[in-house]
Amino acid sequence: MSAAVGRYERAARKAQADGRIPALSVALHRADREPWVFTVGESGVPARPLGPGSRFRIGSVTKTFTAVLVMQARDEGLVDLDAPVSAYLDVPAHGDATLRRLLSHTAGFQREPYGDVWDTLITPDAGRMIAELDRVERVLPNARRFHYSNLGLAVLGQLVAKLRGGTWAEIVTERVLNPLGLATTTVETPPEAVVGYLVDAYSDAARPEPPVDLAGVGPAAQLWSTAADMAKWAAFLADPRAVDPGGRVLAAATLDEMRWPLTPTDETLWGAGFGLGLILMPEPKRVVHVGHDGAMPGFLAGVYGRRGGEGNPGALGCAVLGSSGTAGQTNELVHELLRLAVELDPADIKPWRPAPPAPxxxxxxxxxxxxxxxxxxxxxxxxxxxxxxxxxxxxxxxxxxxxxxxxxxxxxxxxxxxxxxxxxxxxxxxxxxxxxxxxxxxxxxxxxxxxxxxxxxxxxxx
The missing domain is CATH 2.40.128.50 (Lipocalin)
Incomplete structure (x- = not known):
């Protein structure tokens, strides 16, 4: 075992122990090494021990897939990001919200669909979710400030599905998952699913959380995946030229556009921002981590790629998936591992060579x-x-x-x-x-x- 891998494993073991996470799966993807995958803990299913193929809910990381679908449609001339939703989708209210504002969470939509969905655990299907837009609030004026909204991204997912003539699940599988070879990322609950838990704050008891099918809200948080698939996805978001050189999924220039910060998430602490569907986490020395966090009952996920900086080998992505809905260590570890990767195992320095003179x-x-x-x-x-x-x-x-x-x-x-x-x-x-x-x-x-x-x-x- 190399010294770098030993440090990665120790960081993962410490996060799992400190966070009391029943199952933790982590992966690093980079252009110059084979992927590194590590798991620690138990799956909750005795017949299926925890391993690299174990799958977790990735929650709101799903939004990055929906955002890519919207940008595909834009690049093909099917939508204008500055056009209102009502230009493409028959909505009973709030149709003036633009696609760009919904992608950057600045449209003012309330956080969730109509109803107490996280109390009842019953989410509307796509038709009902859209039909009930006249029962939800615009909690802030359009473009006033950042306000995170699952509803906004769910509406965009259903908009893309209508444009393409299929379901969101069909479209994301056909147009993103299959072309990138993300074979262990699925909409439906897979046989390899681990159990998600609520870990008691005052004892070591852990209660399994109930399964939730998000139905029409699926474009915001439905997907299941492995750490290896998500590390590759993170690498794609950060460095599409290396992961998808032919631009089969999305042009690299379009990812550049998605990564440009459109709003900070806090008025005074500019520690994070949003682009077009992507979270941007600035690091020292002109480095940024780009991706998304995810949460579902019993699960947390952190999926980020690293842009820029000394020692970056390119296509550097990390995923940390955990089976506890309360362990913040899951979301902290992903950034720690990205930093360790360039500190402990930096890219080789390429020798300078003379080039042809200027014209x-x-x-x-x-x-x-x-x-x-x-x-x-x-x-x-x-x-x-x-x-x-x-x-x-x-x-x-x-x-x-x-x-x-x-x-x-x-x-x-x-x-x-x-x-x-x-x-x-x-x-x-x-x-x-x-x-x-x-x-x-x-x-x-x-x-x-x-x-x-x-x-x-x-x-x-x-």
């Missing part, structure tokens, strides 16, 4: 430029023109430019600082670039005031 037409751009009194450095790396503020931290991504079709002297900023803005090059008679305008701001080789006078000349005499 002749862009060589006069390279080097130092000034704008607004600040110095910038333009370079050619990875086959692209890039720019950084001089002295910027090494982990801050550069601005990256791509020329417009048939306009080599007009480039679009495709990522980084001023993304979306144009960079225009001005050349002298010899063809050398002598001036640039980026986002309309002038860039020159020497430091100039806004009136064009050089800083070295000092003030004009009065």
């Amino acid at each position: 002749v037409s862009y060589r006069s751009v390279l080097g130092r430029w000034w704008s607004e009194g600040s110095e910038f450095v333009f370079g050619w790396h990875d086959g692209q023109l890039q720019a950084r503020v001089a002295g910027a931290p090494a982990d801050r991504p550069p601005a990256v430019f791509e020329p417009l079709p048939d306009e080599p002297d007009v480039l679009r900023t495709v990522s980084g600082r001023e993304a979306g803005e144009l960079l225009r090059l001005t050349r002298d008679e010899s063809g050398s670039v002598i001036r640039m305008h980026w986002a309309t701001y002038r860039f020159t080789r020497i430091q100039e005031a806004f009136d064009g006078g050089p800083a070295s000349a000092g003030p004009e005499p009065r």
Whole structure:
């Protein structure tokens, strides 16, 4: 056993013991190693001991699958994220909520469908859930602030099902689970299911929780899975280019869009945010963990992938699934293991190798430029023109430019600082670039005031 694996196992054993979790299953997925899977505890079914194939409820991690289905529909031109729900689904109320607001939990929908579903454990079917929207509250104005809503994601799941002409269960299986090979992730309760428990706070007794079929609310929290499948899913959410290079499930650029933070979850403690259906957990040094937590009676789940940072091997995802509905250690361990993975077993450092020089037409751009009194450095790396503020931290991504079709002297900023803005090059008679305008701001080789006078000349005499 390697030292790293030993530390992973110890962290998992400690979480299981401290959290008093009857069954715990954890997995790490990464681009440069075989998946690591570990289980500790008991399944609750003597005939089926706990193992890598044991399955757990993943609760609200299901929402990330529904969000991907919505984005698939958007990419195919079937929906507009800024259109109201009523444009695609016949609803008796709250039809002005947009798909984007529902995905980011900023539409103001109440948390659950009409009725005391977590008291009765009876959830409406899809038709009844939609029909009873006129009986639920809009607890906050649209776009006012973050408010988590199972109902909102359930409505989106049923919207996608209507668009595709099937049930949500059929659509998520056909369009996500099968293409990614998530064979142990199912809508229905599998034979390999472990028992979920409520562990008594004042003794070591554990009471099995009743099974719950979410029916029409299924798109928000219905799925069962293994830690290995969920670690792969987390890796997909963080690094789709590595896990799904052909974009069979979703274009990598669309996942980039889903990961952009649209709202914090707290007004003052910006420790977490929401993108389009995804939770974003910032880490030090420009790292973010992206995924979702899940909870169902007797179960907790944490499923996250790691983006950025030194030592990251790519496609780094982790899943922690537990059979206790109250052990917060489940949701803490997933982040601990992601940190340990890059600390104890970082990716190999690839040697630097010379590359072809910049194209002749862009060589006069390279080097130092000034704008607004600040110095910038333009370079050619990875086959692209890039720019950084001089002295910027090494982990801050550069601005990256791509020329417009048939306009080599007009480039679009495709990522980084001023993304979306144009960079225009001005050349002298010899063809050398002598001036640039980026986002309309002038860039020159020497430091100039806004009136064009050089800083070295000092003030004009009065």
